[in-house]
Amino acid sequence: MEDHQDLIRREFSQQAEAMSKAALFNDAGILNRIREAAQLTRQSRVLDVACGPGIVVEALAPAAGEVVGCDITPEMLAKARQRCAASGLTNVRFEPGRAEALPFEDASFDVVVSRSALHHFPDVAAALREMARVVRAGGRVVILDVISSENEAEAALHNALETLRDPSHVRMLPKSELQSVLENANLTVETCTEWSDPREFEDWLKITNAPERAHPLRVVMMELAGKGATAGIGMRLDGGKILFEHAKALTVAVKRASVR
Template identity: 35%
Template sequence: MTKSLAQQRFGRAAADYATSEVHAKGASLQRLVELTQPKPHWRVFDVATGAGHTALAFAPHVAKVTATDMTEEMLGETRKLAKARGLTNVKALTAKAEDLPFPDANFDLVVCRLAAHHFRKIGGFVSEAFRVLMPGGMIGIVDNVAPDAAIVPGGTADELRHCASLFNAFKKLSDPSHVRCLGLIEWQTLLADAGFTVTHAECLDKEIEFGTWVQRMRSSEATTARLTEMLRDEPLRSFLKPRETASGPDFTLTEGIILGRKPR
């Protein structure tokens, strides 16, 4: 079977993501655990786990965590980290986010952190999450979000669409497997349309070190130069707030945290 672009890229970078501070210790990870209030009897499902940081954060609080990803190299990092931490209740399996190989009403909580912008069928993922959750179960999404009226108040609809388009072009230039970051309002609408009751939505800033970021993304010199230009030009300059450093313009991403509950 031919590997997808995402599988190729993240297979090569799996070890980098295992040690990435942004993914392993970002504020949104702790906040997601706090907001969902995991219970000892819960079965948690982490979709597109990457190197497993979200799955491993929940494991000490619950009965079982099932972590899936399309990339076997990422799952290998998940298994190694779980073993190193003595976590025996984490199971790592290969699966696509839009086609989950589990029965209906099987989990208490579905989480997905910093991965959904790679999904080509985002609606399919949300529908599958709804299906595998038990009645009363919860979904917790964390992802980089594009500018919209909830994040950038005062902008016109045309200005926000233009900025969101440039932001996604910026993200795709750094990572060709990127599909699209949604806005916070679009996330809430998507969950509601799938049947969830949206119970919480907030944003957190995430500081990105430019030099480390382009290295992890395997960006060429030409790509790095173009990313630098885009950061310094409006409207991305106002949205991403670049700060000049020796390695390039560090900047700020906005992460959305959205929670929904499946009706009983």
């Protein structure tokens, strides 16, 4: 576990600057979808797990009572504080913390959100149990992440390619598995909205800020795509470019009242 945390911190201190400016992460339409899914009121206490550079916190804060961002990478927390201070937000705070052992009291939030982070967690089930623990009964857990193919071989290839791009990647789950992990964490899945984001190899790689990874991965993906392997993400060649799609799922789950 300690090794993976070190890897995460190294990777994301390197990605902090690029991620905070990346168009995909700042897409207003997607931030709106998260805000709508969260169903905030001006009293809502909100937690953003693995908040990164604070983009989601900044988008939710004007509609909420208080938003807390939590992450294990100090550089990300620094970026998040800077960003929200520059926006003049006074109802936000940021805490270092690991998703699998959140430093918050039981039932202390109305809403918990987490975007583009589950696939970095070595123990997704533990992280979702923690999110369920800190949200009140009837409160919402809003998860947005890339999902993999339901086909095991396609998903394995997809995840291997993601790991070659970013060694802190653990696994993107197929939708059915994500939903059963949520249900097992005492959360009832209410809605799941899916869409696809078109991706292009060079742009996908740029955010990692690790140019040495580009050449070998480009060679591997060109060869695979040329032979018709799609990795379940529609991987293909088009005029010398490597194109594919990231399937995203925005899942809203509600904490059941009974057992925790």
